[in-house]
Amino acid sequence: MPGFVLLVRHRGDGDDVSGIGYTVSKKVGNAVTRNRMKRRFRELARAALPVAGIAGADHVLIGRPGANEMDFAELGEHLDSALTRAAKKLAR
Template sequence: MHPAVSSCPDARPKSLGVLRKRADFLAAARARRQGTPSMMVQARRRCEGDGGVGIRVGFTCSKKVGNAVARNRAKRRLRAAAHEILPESGLSGWDYVLIGRKDVTAERPFEALKGDLLHALAKLHPVP
């Protein structure tokens, strides 16, 4: 093992589960949502029998975003932002769905994209 890499389990980033079932996406669509300039974020707290703890995330882009190349690029960028932000700022036991926006998601600077996600999470989970 490289000396700079810690073997401590807390040093590893939390992994994100992936939403794959349509029912999970529909449940998130009925829950809280927060729009930002580059994406729409939907979030819902899972029930006891809905998969336990951890953070799950799903990504989607409609055909309004563009052709398959544009949709895939937007989803890749959303995925990269989510993997950087959600392990630290997301809440365990919650599902998040990130929805890309036409022309903006693929072109917005990556730091601004991450800032939009942080802003949405702050609105969805206000600190008391």
């Protein structure tokens, strides 16, 4: 995805709660930029993970440069698409 990378790993511990983590490196920008991106990721995950998240898996969103300039709705669509692809890969 252009604004982020999504990593998903099934824990295999029998717990159906999905975990979430956020990573934004200094390459993306200064502290203000990184914190804004993490706030946007938190809000996206709050909306998308209960619906499309993979139960019993840890999800990690890694920010890419330019994600703050993207429209919030567009980021949400990208996250939904990435979660769908991840679910298909884990189902194999």
